[in-house]
Each structure stands twice: as structure tokens, then as C-alpha cells.
Ligand code: TGC
């Protein structure tokens with residue numbers, strides 16, 4: 001591994017919880033979050049810079065996620081919303097690509113099977129997906145239909161013993177690695193969800209290269225050329241676009257928490273740097289007024305983000321979480337995390353653009369996070385429609 005890559009930050013100070021919010025969590029919730037944080041510090045941060053550089057997937061983190069049993073907790077419904085949020089926050093403090101790995105598998109794929117699958121589908125898939133023996137992907141976006149998936153062109157038609165699916169999907173996380181793809185397609189004009197095994201004839205997944213964001217995450221285009229699937233591939237409860245959006249609601253929840261972690265990671269690393277780096281008569285950069293102002297602004301923003309995530313978790317735990325709650329949290333927290341990352345990048349000067357530090361990677365990865373799972377504009381329009389009662393999408 002290249003020597004100048006960022007070290008594991010065991011020594012970073014806890015400068016990001018000025019309202020003592022973490023003290024509100026139960027000892028069990030804090031313990032799980034602590035275990036994830038330790039795993040990230042010891043096994044993810046030391047390797048991720050190189051993978052980001054090389055555009056490679058951090059395979060070595062998979063056994064660590066298995067050891068912690070994070071996705072098995074999801075499979076068994078043994079996790080409360082706040083704990084899931086805290087796990088997402090700690091994963092994203094390492095990298096948004098790491099949180100994505102878990103939230104695609106857990107919230108989008110396992111979530112679709114849990115909410116809309118038959119008993120047989122649950123028996124077949126949830127165990128292997130939870131143990132990360134198998135990977136899944138979620139195919140909604142198409143080349144001409146990103147923000148507006150209602151226009152999707154992928155079609156399913158009935159055959160004698162099942163369905164034939166034709167179409168293409170793009171920007172699909174884990175698409176090449178997946179052995180099962182949740183494919184959203186129109187059947188008789190209605191959006192339905194199918195579990196498509198990726199080794200079926202006519203199914204092809206191709207790596208998308210050339211990303212400058214999410215370089216350590218695998219993204220694919222999927223091509224379905226008359227893929228024949230049995231009757232049992234249909235997710236019985238996935239009966240409309242609204243069902244796909246329900247899955248997204250679960251994943252957007254993890255993103256709202258994850259953004260807090262990404263921002264925390266940036267601020268922790270920046271404070272350490274500013275206390276060590278001196279300019280102008282040997283004074284640490286941290287002693288200058290403009291710099292302290294920016295640190296204070298970021299600490300306040302992170303506190304506000306965490307309060308939003310906390311409230312969202314409470315609403316989810318009470319079964320009261322609505323799409324506009326998720327839209328507000330996803331929109332605000334992703335935007336603010338990106339602003340924090342950009343400010344931290346600036347405060348590190350030239351070092352802010354070098355991968356000796358994690359901030360530049362976090363910043364470019366957050367450009368993906370503000371875009372996927374509904375862009376900032378789309379979430380603003382969802383909120384606008386809630387506020388005014390007028391839909392302004394088209
Ligand atoms: P609209 O007519 O408003 O709604 C259709 C039906 O869906 C219901 N609904 C929702 N249900 C649950 N959660 C939500 N957030 C929902 N939003 C709407 C709605 O009530 C309605 O139900 P019903 O029973 O009346 O039919 O639909 P629309 O076509 O006008 O679109 C609304 C819009 C624009 C908000 C929606 O299309 C949207 O969210 N677009 C963004 C697309 C998106 O987020 N794509 C994400 C792809 S997956 C991804 O990015 C994974 S990233 C992977 C990683 O982490 O690495």
C-alpha cells in the first residue's frame with residue numbers, strides 16, 4: 001500500500017457531539033455503534049484511499065461486516081431504527097461507499113424482499129444476503145428515466161410459465177457482483193418488481209468505469225434481452241411504483257444518518273490537522289479567528305443534522321415516518337455534509353486535495369450522495385408539494 005495514504009484516526013478527538021446527543025442512546029446502541037466505528041478505523045480507513053485511487057472494490061472489508069453480523073440483524077428484524085441509523089452514521093464516517101454497500105443490500109434488496117416477497121422468496125434469499133454470501137442489486141434507474149422512474153421502458157410480458165423481461169437499467173450499485181437483481185418493470189402498464197437471477201440467459205451486467213465519485217463502489221449497466229423468469233420471480237407485494245419508492249424511503253433513511261457520519265469524519269480530521277499545522281510565527285492554524293468561526297459553523301450544522309436524523313429515527317420507530325420527513329432529512333443532511341466537506345477541504349489547503357487525507361474522497365463521494373436516491377431538487381419538490389399542495393415535478 002502506498003505509504004502516504006491516510007492513517008487510521010484512533011487519535012481523532014470527539015469534537016462533533018457538542019450537544020451530547022450520543023449520551024441519549026442506550027448502552028447497547030452505543031456499543032454497536034462503537035464496534036462499527038472501531039471496525040471502520042482499524043480495517044476500512046487504512047485501505048480505502050488506495051481503493052479510491054485504483055477504482056477497486058474493498059473486498060477485505062466484507063469479512064469484517066460479516067463478523068459484525070450487521071446485515072443478519074436486518075434479515076432477522078433484530079434492529080431498531082436508531083441503531084440502524086447509528087450504524088449507517090459510523091459506516092459513512094469511513095466512506096459513503098461503505099454505507100451504500102450495506103444500505104443497498106439491507107434496505108433496497110432485503111428490504112424489497114421483506115416487504116413485498118413471498119415466504120418462499122424470503123426463505124431463499126434473506127439468509128444468504130444477510131450473511132453476505134450472495135449480493136443483490138436494485139434496478140430502477142434507466143438511461144432516459146432517472147428522476148422520473150414512472151416513465152420506465154423495461155417491460156415484462158407473460159409466458160406459459162412465467163415472464164419475459166426486456167429493457168436496460170443504468171447506474172446500478174453492485175450490479176456486476178449481484179447474483180440476484182430486484183428489477184422494476186412494467187407488466188400490462190403497471191410497475192412490478194421481479195427477483196431476477198443474474199445468471200439467466202439474456203441478462204448482462206457491465207461495469208461502468210470513469211467515475212470520479214464513488215470510485216470504490218462498483219456501478220453497472222444492466223441489459224435484459226428477453227430474460228425468462230418463472231412465475232415465482234414476481235415479488236407479489238411489489239404492485240406499483242409506490243412500492244419501489246417505499247424501498248427507497250428505507251435507504252434514504254440510512255443516507256440521512258450517513259451524511260452525519262461523513263460530516264463528522266471531515267470535522268474530526270480537520271480539527272486534528274489545524275491544531276498540528278502552524279503558519280505565521282508558529283501559531284497553529286486552529287488559533288485563528290476565521291478558522292474558529294468556520295469550525296463553529298460546521299459544529300452547529302452537524303448538530304442540526306444529527307437532530308434531524310434523531311427525530312426521523314423517532315418517527316420511524318413510532319411508525320409515523322412519511323415521505324416528506326425523509327425528503328427533508330435526505331435533502332438537508334446531504335447538502336450540509338457536502339458544504340462541511342468542502343469547507344474542511346479548504347481549511348486543509350493543498351493537503352485537502354491529496355489522498356493522504358480522507359476529506360477529498362469524502363467530498364467527491366458526497367456528490368453522488370446528493371444525487372442518488374432522489375436528487376436534492378426532487379426532495380425539494382416533494383417538500384414543496386407537501387407545503388403548497390401543488391405538485392411541481394412536471
Ligand atoms: P407519485 O404519483 O407522486 O407517486 C406514485 C405513488 O408512490 C407513492 N409515493 C411514495 N411512497 C413511498 N415513499 C415515497 N417517497 C413516495 N413518493 C411517492 C405515492 O403516494 C403514489 O402512491 P399511489 O398509491 O397514489 O399510487 O409519483 P411520481 O411519478 O409523480 O414521482 C414522484 C417522485 C418524483 C418523487 C419519484 O419518482 C422519485 O422519488 N423520483 C426519484 C427517483 C429516485 O430516487 N431514484 C432512485 C433510484 S435507486 C438509487 O438511487 C439507489 S442508490 C444505491 C446506493 O446507495 O449505492
Ligand code: FAD
Nearest residue numbers: 138139140141146147171172173214372373374375377393
Ligand atoms: P436526471 O433525472 O437526468 O436529473 C438531472 C438534473 O435535473 C438533476 O439536477 C435533477 O435534480 C434535475 N431535475 C430532474 N427533474 C427535475 C424537475 N422536475 N424539476 C427540477 N429539476 C429536475 N439507481 C438505481 O436504480 N439503483 C442503484 O443502485 C443506483 N446506484 C447509483 C450509484 C451512483 C454512484 C449514482 C451516481 C447513481 C445511482 N443510481 C442508482 C441512479 C440515481 O438514482 C440517479 O442518478 C438519480 O435518481 C438521478 O437521476 P439522473 O442521474 O438520471 O438525473
